[in-house]
Amino acid sequence: MERNLTAQMTPTSVDFDRPGKQIGVFHVPLSSHDDAWGVIPVPVAVIKNGHGPTVILEGGNHGDEYEGPITLGELIRDLDPSDVQGRLIFIPAINQPAVQAANRVSPIDGINMNRAFPGDPLGTTTRQIVAFVNDVLFPLGDVFIDLHSGGSSLDIIPSAVIEPGKTPEQHAANVKAALAFGTPITVVIDNRGDPRTATASAALAGMTVIGTEMAGGGTVSLDALALCRRGVRNVLAHVGVLSADVAVSPETESRIYELGPRAHVIVEDDGVFEPMHKLGTEVHAGELAGRIHFLTQPGRVPVDLHYRADGIVYGRRQPGRVRPGNCCLVVASPYESKLI
Structure with missing residues (x-):
């Protein structure tokens, strides 16, 4: 029907x-x-x-x-x-x-x-x-x-x-x-x-x-x-x-x-995103991933972002301007499934 x-x-x-x-x-x-x-x-x-x-x-x-x-x-x-x-x-x-x-x-x-x-x-x-x-x-x-x-x-x-x-x-x-x-x-x-x-x-x-x-x-x-x-x-x-x-x-x-459950780096601040690495770079959980800068508040210290998974930088946000909830980075981890 x-x-x-x-x-x-x-x-x-x-x-x-x-x-x-x-x-x-x-x-x-x-x-x-x-x-x-x-x-x-x-x-x-x-x-x-x-x-x-x-x-x-x-x-x-x-x-x-x-x-x-x-x-x-x-x-x-x-x-x-x-x-x-x-x-x-x-x-x-x-x-x-x-x-x-x-x-x-x-x-x-x-x-x-x-x-x-x-x-x-x-x-x-x-x-x-x-x-x-x-x-x-x-x-x-x-x-x-x-x-x-x-x-x-x-x-x-x-x-x-x-x-x-x-x-x-x-x-x-x-x-x-x-x-x-x-x-x-x-x-x-x-x-x-x-x-x-x-x-x-x-x-x-x-x-x-x-x-x-x-x-x-x-x-x-x-x-x-x-x-x-x-x-x-x-x-x-x-x-x-x-x-x-x-x-x-x-x-x-x-x-x-x-892309595992910890692949995405999500921002919680309103500002401008500075990435630390190029696409394809091997990175590790806890490593510095980027910073959020506050251009109209020059006295405010940037906020650091950190990777949540081991792997390579697979995706990166293109516009620099970000707001809370934006995905700034995506890490792809080695696939270890036996279903291949």
Whole structure:
């Protein structure tokens, strides 16, 4: 019933079962002051040929993360149906209002799409878009690739991301797909156990799931974009949708890390953040991580911040201005699970 309601409320101009290449939109209703019966046109594309798995590729979940949407747009234009064995479903700018606004969250309802799954076909705009992905697309998929970057507020080491699997078999498949992407480091991220992310919901739907974090800072990183272009094709070759000759072996074997419960350094003061280390630096719990300066109170001594875990500096806040509750640093620790 939920899936039928979602499909009825968000009609699409593509036929997911038709062979060939189609580029179109699905329409999310938006009744606003200046357009009573308007819609939001969200881009979607399908390339289908032969027999093979269905891979859903998502970019633009956050509107200020660019390497993923660029990579997916290139694949939509460049791939011929004859290159594909199976089906590729592209949603390259899924959070269309946020992408248009270059904003992490939707300017319409202020919701973070990656904390809105499984969505609601009768909810706000973001929840309706999410419901289309969750109710209509996920049941079609075998593999889900969710391309993220650090966005405007974080700079992150470019990496493939392992979504913890719901079974040992799914977890192993997720690990293999992430390692196939071919980044120097691969990180297990469960978003503190939050089940409302796209990758967590895709895992619940039974798919093999891979995510990424491709640099950040609200810009396009040339190095991260090159990794993303190569990595997506590597995963598509790994699952058999593209021929193996498109895959590029990484220069070095990927090291696997995880974000544990003490990975994040959270600030409790209102001021300006000074980091102590560059990304990739090996650090230890208790070590000085940074300082908070109080520029309009020159007599006030800065507040020291300390790491809470051993590992490497994986992510660092991009804007210097901080307020209580901001995450300033993220430490990735060596992954020691036996489920690999």
